[in-house]
Amino acid sequence: MNSIINKKSISIGVLVVLLALYPLIVKQSSYYMTILVMIFIYAISAVALDLLVGFGGQISVGHAGFLIIGAYTVAIFSSKYELSIVLALPLAGLIAGLVGFIIGLPAVKLSGQFLAVVTLGFGLSIPQLALDWDTLTNGYSGLAVYRPTFIADDLTFFYVVLILTIGIMWVIYNILHGRFGRVFVAIRESEVAAQSTGIHLAFYKAVMFAISAFFTGLAGGIYAYWIGFVSPNDFTIMTSFLLLGMIVVGGLASMPGAIAGAILFTALPELTSSFVGLTNIIIGGAIVLIIIFRPSGLIAGLPNLFVKRKMSENNSSNLQLHEGEAE
Numbered sequence: 671m672n673s674i675i676n677k678k679s680i681s682i683g684v685l686v687v688l689l690a691l692y693p694l695i696v697k698q699s700s701y702y703m704t705i706l707v708m709i710f711i712y713a714i715s716a717v718a719l720d721l722l723v724g725f726g727g728q729i730s731v732g733h734a735g736f737l738i739i740g741a742y743t744v745a746i747f748s749s750k751y752e753l754s755i756v757l758a759l760p761l762a763g764l765i766a767g768l769v770g771f772i773i774g775l776p777a778v779k780l781s782g783q784f785l786a787v788v789t790l791g792f793g794l795s796i797p798q799l800a801l802d803w804d805t806l807t808n809g810y811s812g813l814a815v816y817r818p819t820f821i822a823d824d825l826t827f828f829y830v831v832l833i834l835t836i837g838i839m840w841v842i843y844n845i846l847h848g849r850f851g852r853v854f855v856a857i858r859e860s861e862v863a864a865q866s867t868g869i870h871l872a873f874y875k876a877v878m879f880a881i882s883a884f885f886t887g888l889a890g891g892i893y894a895y896w897i898g899f900v901s902p903n904d905f906t907i908m909t910s911f912l913l914l915g916m917i918v919v920g921g922l923a924s925m926p927g928a929i930a931g932a933i934l935f936t937a938l939p940e941l942t943s944s945f946v947g948l949t950n951i952i953i954g955g956a957i958v959l960i961i962i963f964r965p966s967g968l969i970a971g972l973p974n975l976f977v978k979r980k981m982s983e984n985n986s987s988n989l990q991l992h993e994g995e996a997e
Contacts (some may be wrong), residue, residue: 715889721882749816812900814848960970
């Protein structure tokens with residue numbers, strides 16, 4: 671067990687070092703740094719959605735709405751009220767989390783396709799609201815977002831985003847492996863059994879939505895600061911479907927799976943951008959192939975394979991031991 675933990679820690683450490691060296695590897699190219707930052711943003715959003723769908727068993731088809739809320743919160747408070755990033759970014763998460771809590775309240779009486787329709791309506795209405803409320807959002811023209819002077823250059827802000835992403839992933843990991851995570855899984859497995867053990871379904875479902883929306887709102891805020899501009903068309907309902915595709919392809923109820931899905935679906939459009947119409951075909955084809963040949967997702971099955979391998983190694987060593995005793 672200790673060796674497994676050590677290998678995991680070493681792997682994470684090596685990954686962090688490679689990510690830290692990435693700007694130097696790409697010679698501080700704004701284009702390539704933007705691709706990785708977008709992977710960070712979608713990875714946070716996908717993991718937050720997986721907390722709700724994979725671990726909690728609640729359907730959300732409009733999660734891009736929380737990205738828009740987070741992005742516009744940062745844009746409004748930083749451009750119109752000149753609020754510092756230290757306050758504006760947490761506010762993006764808090765406001766998105768509050769909206770998520772409200773959206774989560776009907777989840778007690780709704781499930782399956784009915785909850786999907788509610789969240790779909792939310793995902794469709796937020797971009798339209800951002801478009802029509804032009805006195806606040808500036809409508810079609812969007813809002814410019816200015817970074818503070820100490821993170822004005824892309825290289826400095828890249829490392830800020832990297833630290834934020836690592837911190838957010840660490841917090842979500844601890845939530846999922848703590849009391850809340852166990853409660854979410856219990857609700858997913860059986861709401862009746864969970865309620866019989868004293869779990870307050872209404873409260874925990876709403877909290878589930880709030881936590882997921884909070885981190886998605888933070889991702890939207892990071893996007894606003896990095897791109898420097900927010901408009902109603904930045905995150906559409908297609909973004910919500912894309913986030914769902916990320917967690918399905920990567921593997922439900924798997925943080926590495928959600929991250930792998932985010933990497934795949936963020937990198938693919940960039941690799942196929944020169945071929946008109948090919949991106950959607952490849953993404954759709956990838957989803958179909960994964961569902962057919964690997965329904966548990968790209969990453970979800972790997973830990974089980976590892977455990978099986980360890981079990982077979984243990985069984986073979988036990989067999990050798992018994993053979994030695996018999997001799």
